Amino acid sequence: MRLGLRVFFGFFLIAGLSAVLLLKVFLAEVKPSVREVMEDLMVDTANLLAEVAAEELTTSGVSPDGRLAAQLQRYAQREVDVVIWGVRKQSLDLRIYVTNAAGRVVLDSGQPSAVGQDYSQWRDVALTLRGDYGARSSRAYGADDRSTVLVVAAPVMKDGARLGVVSVAKPVASVQRFIDRAERRVFWAGAALLAASLIVGVAVTLWLVASVRKLRRYAQQAQAGQAIAPPDMPGELGELAVAMDDMRRRLEGREQLEHDVRALTHELKSPLAALRASGELLRDELPAADRQRFAAQVLDQTARLQTLVERVLALSQLEAQVGLGERQRLALADWADTQLEPQTPRLAQKALRIVWTVREDVAVDADAALLELAFGNLLVNAIDFAPAGSTLELAVSTTPTTVRLTLRDHGPGVPPAAFAQLGKRFFSTARPGSLVKGSGLGLAIARRVAELHGGRLAFEAVEPGLKVSLILPR
Numbered sequence: 001m002r003l004g005l006r007v008f009f010g011f012f013l014i015a016g017l018s019a020v021l022l023l024k025v026f027l028a029e030v031k032p033s034v035r036e037v038m039e040d041l042m043v044d045t046a047n048l049l050a051e052v053a054a055e056e057l058t059t060s061g062v063s064p065d066g067r068l069a070a071q072l073q074r075y076a077q078r079e080v081d082v083v084i085w086g087v088r089k090q091s092l093d094l095r096i097y098v099t100n101a102a103g104r105v106v107l108d109s110g111q112p113s114a115v116g117q118d119y120s121q122w123r124d125v126a127l128t129l130r131g132d133y134g135a136r137s138s139r140a141y142g143a144d145d146r147s148t149v150l151v152v153a154a155p156v157m158k159d160g161a162r163l164g165v166v167s168v169a170k171p172v173a174s175v176q177r178f179i180d181r182a183e184r185r186v187f188w189a190g191a192a193l194l195a196a197s198l199i200v201g202v203a204v205t206l207w208l209v210a211s212v213r214k215l216r217r218y219a220q221q222a223q224a225g226q227a228i229a230p231p232d233m234p235g236e237l238g239e240l241a242v243a244m245d246d247m248r249r250r251l252e253g254r255e256q257l258e259h260d261v262r263a264l265t266h267e268l269k270s271p272l273a274a275l276r277a278s279g280e281l282l283r284d285e286l287p288a289a290d291r292q293r294f295a296a297q298v299l300d301q302t303a304r305l306q307t308l309v310e311r312v313l314a315l316s317q318l319e320a321q322v323g324l325g326e327r328q329r330l331a332l333a334d335w336a337d338t339q340l341e342p343q344t345p346r347l348a349q350k351a352l353r354i355v356w357t358v359r360e361d362v363a364v365d366a367d368a369a370l371l372e373l374a375f376g377n378l379l380v381n382a383i384d385f386a387p388a389g390s391t392l393e394l395a396v397s398t399t400p401t402t403v404r405l406t407l408r409d410h411g412p413g414v415p416p417a418a419f420a421q422l423g424k425r426f427f428s429t430a431r432p433g434s435l436v437k438g439s440g441l442g443l444a445i446a447r448r449v450a451e452l453h454g455g456r457l458a459f460e461a462v463e464p465g466l467k468v469s470l471i472l473p474r
Contacts, residue, residue: 015197046154046168054156057163062106072109093174100164124153128165148172211237324367333359333396351389358395374449377442385411408467
């Protein structure tokens with residue numbers, strides 16, 4: 001099961017169980033709470049009526065024809081039509097009966113009347129006559145025997161003596177509408193809370209899954225060798241992304257170091273082997289011509305080693321450099337002409353001609369020393385690969401945002417499969433007419449110089465040869 005589904009189902013289970021439990025608790029408390037409030041009001045009503053009935057019960061005794069009976073009859077006949085918090089009330093539901101000190105009913109507002117019946121064993125009457133709080137709940141009288149009636153009693157007192165009991169009865173069904181409404185409101189509020197919790201759960205799950213997918217995508221791209229910035233995320237996930245990026249950099253640095261050491265070792269083997277062989281031969285007695293040839297080979301291989309070391313050091317310094325040195329305003333075409341002068345002997349040796357194909361008058365702000373290093377390496381590469389008697393084409397062109405210094409040779413070019421590797425250190429193809437390869441550091445140096453200037457090194461396959469462009473921002 002996917003991470004998102006696991007998180008969502010876990011959140012759904014927790015939120016769902018919590019909501020169900022809370023709903024059960026609230027719904028279980030609604031009805032008892034309403035009954036408690038109703039009982040509290042009925043206690044007040046019973047005590048008020050006990051005071052009203054005290055005088056009549058003392059003087060002449062309560063009777064169906066007395067003043068209290070008439071008042072209760074008028075109460076039962078009153079018309080009422082009120083809306084209480086959205087619930088309509090159209091009837092008066094209190095039943096009031098009075099019992100004497102013996103527990104016999106002397107007055108009853110209900111129908112059928114219970115006057116004359118012995119209620120002395122009913123809990124409301126018996127407990128009240130005994131001096132305790134009297135209350136009971138029982139099945140409803142009359143036709144609605146499925147409902148419950150709550151009865152609360154209060155003693156009728158005169159000079160400390162208990163003359164009787166006034167009991168107030170009210171069917172719970174009369175407030176059932178309020179209970180039902182409260183339960184519906186609690187239910188829908190709980191359902192809304194559950195829905196909101198699920199929406200929040202979905203949002204949190206989507207955010208978490210999206211963050212984890214960002215980390216996974218970053219890890220996959222890093223594994224594929226792509227140098228990208230870590231995803232920007234808050235909290236612990238952001239710290240994890242930064243830690244992963246640091247780990248990637250450390251691993252890449254170690255892998256790059258191992259690769260460079262292997263490549264450098266390979267590059268050093270050939271000149272060292274040639275030097276050793278020439279040195280061993282020079283120890284013997286040789287004709288002057290052979291001695292001269294081996295001495296020249298020693299010098300050539302020494303120069304090759306020196307160039308290799310210098311380029312490795314230059315590239316290491318460039319890769320450690322984070323910015324440019326002193327910038328100068330350079331007229332690029334004229335500046336390129338001056339860079340050709342040191343290469344005149346090598347150009348003449350191979351009978352190479354320089355041809356300008358495009359020469360726009362444009363200037364750039366650049367680090368002259370670094371630009372000279374890059375262009376010098378590009379020239380050396382082009383001369384090495386150009387056939388004798390061919391031409392090297394130079395061009396300085398512009399776009400609205402860039403300046404392009406292009407150098408083209410008419411050599412064998414580079415296979416399309418190798419284009420992605422051009423500009424990487426220690427990658428090179430064989431020189432024309434031999435199996436000898438260069439170090440590949442020249443293009444790597446040129447590419448790094450372009451990057452430090454905010455530009456790039458571009459390659460284009462042409463027939464014949466290879467076109468290399470140093471692209472700089474204007």
